[in-house]
Amino acid sequence: MAGLSTLTRGGSRFYVHPDDGAIKVPGVTTVVGQLPKDFLTFWAAKTAAEAAVNNWDLISQLIKRDPAGAIDFLKNAHRRESKAAADLGSAAHDLFERLCRGETINPRHVHVDVKKHVAHFAEFLQVTQPEFVHLEECVWSDEHEYAGSFDAIAVIDGETVILDWKTSKSVYDSVALQLSAYRYADRIILAGTGESIPVPDITGGAVLHVRAEGWKLVPVECGEKVFDVFKALRQVFDWERTGKRGVVGRPVAHGGEMETGTQRRAA
Numbered sequence: 001m002a003g004l005s006t007l008t009r010g011g012s013r014f015y016v017h018p019d020d021g022a023i024k025v026p027g028v029t030t031v032v033g034q035l036p037k038d039f040l041t042f043w044a045a046k047t048a049a050e051a052a053v054n055n056w057d058l059i060s061q062l063i064k065r066d067p068a069g070a071i072d073f074l075k076n077a078h079r080r081e082s083k084a085a086a087d088l089g090s091a092a093h094d095l096f097e098r099l100c101r102g103e104t105i106n107p108r109h110v111h112v113d114v115k116k117h118v119a120h121f122a123e124f125l126q127v128t129q130p131e132f133v134h135l136e137e138c139v140w141s142d143e144h145e146y147a148g149s150f151d152a153i154a155v156i157d158g159e160t161v162i163l164d165w166k167t168s169k170s171v172y173d174s175v176a177l178q179l180s181a182y183r184y185a186d187r188i189i190l191a192g193t194g195e196s197i198p199v200p201d202i203t204g205g206a207v208l209h210v211r212a213e214g215w216k217l218v219p220v221e222c223g224e225k226v227f228d229v230f231k232a233l234r235q236v237f238d239w240e241r242t243g244k245r246g247v248v249g250r251p252v253a254h255g256g257e258m259e260t261g262t263q264r265r266a267a
Contacts, residue, residue: 004138004147004189012241015138015147018194025140026237028148028181032174034236044078051077089167092117092210093151096165099125100135100152117167120215124208128217130154130163133200139185140196144234150182159203162222171207171218177230179205179222 005016012030017023051074052059062070092114098105099121110118134153141147152163162179183205187196205222208215 004140004149004191010241012237015140017140018189025145025147026234028139028146028178031146031181031230031233031237032177034233034240035174035177047078047081048074088113088117092121092167093165096121096151096210097136100130100132116212117210120210121165121208124210124215124217128156130156133160134188137191138189139182139199140187140189141181141185143186144231146181146185146234148178148181148185150179153200153202156206160200162202162205164205164207164220166207166209167211168209169211171209171220175207176205176220176222176226177233179220180224180227181230183222184224184227 004018006027007014007016007024012033013027014024014030015027017025055073059070059073062073091111095105095110095114095118099118105118107115107118130152132152132154134150136149136151138147138149150162151165154161154163162182164175164179166175183199183202185199188199189196205220207218207220209218
């Protein structure tokens with residue numbers, strides 16, 4: 001795995017500069033997370049409703065004994081689902097990396113939840129014969145102040161591509177922003193030595209989408225126009241974190257019974 005230290009503040013992931021611990025920059029996925037997420041409201045509500053229907057016997061009994069506990073069970077249904085998906089993805093990624101490095105993995109030692117994923121990934125390697133240039137390394141952008149860890153840079157059919165492994169239900173548009181950030185970073189910081197080297201010239205990007213039912217290699221546009229959007233989101237991150245502080249001043253005049261924010265806090 002990539003070797004830069006990370007920390008989490010306010011739900012955001014930061015990477016720590018390898019030579020100056022005072023310098024901390026947001027991670028690529030944190031920056032991409034500035035995109036609107038209206039769809040998550042529907043998804044969370046749907047997940048809670050499904051949890052109620054699928055667990056009605058349990059919920060009906062829990063309501064009688066502990067109504068607050070029943071509410072907590074349902075309102076956290078989407079978090080449980082997200083965690084399960086994240087755990088599966090992490091387990092699969094670890095095994096994918098081992099396969100890329102030429103390790104032989106005994107299927108008997110693979111958890112049943114990811115056994116098919118591992119088999120499909122091995123088939124991808126056999127079919128496409130990628131030549132890996134870098135695996136699980138970190139990029140750093142001095143100019144735009146961000147960092148992140150990518151899955152692979154590989155040569156496939158003579159083209160150098162930035163690759164991302166996905167085990168999610170779908171390949172989402174936001175991955176284009178993610179790959180563009182890796183592609184146009186200033187340098188790769190090697191996990192083994194901490195040495196900085198240039199990011200190689202990359203032709204394009206792709207997602208290897210691996211599910212229990214199969215796999216597919218999906219090309220992703222991650223050129224300069226996409227990177228411009230990522231850079232805009234990087235500015236949005238700064239705005240949300242610190243930029244908006246103090247932009248609304250104290251009233252210079254007021255009348256009637258309207259309270260100021262300071263008066264409400266004092267009360």
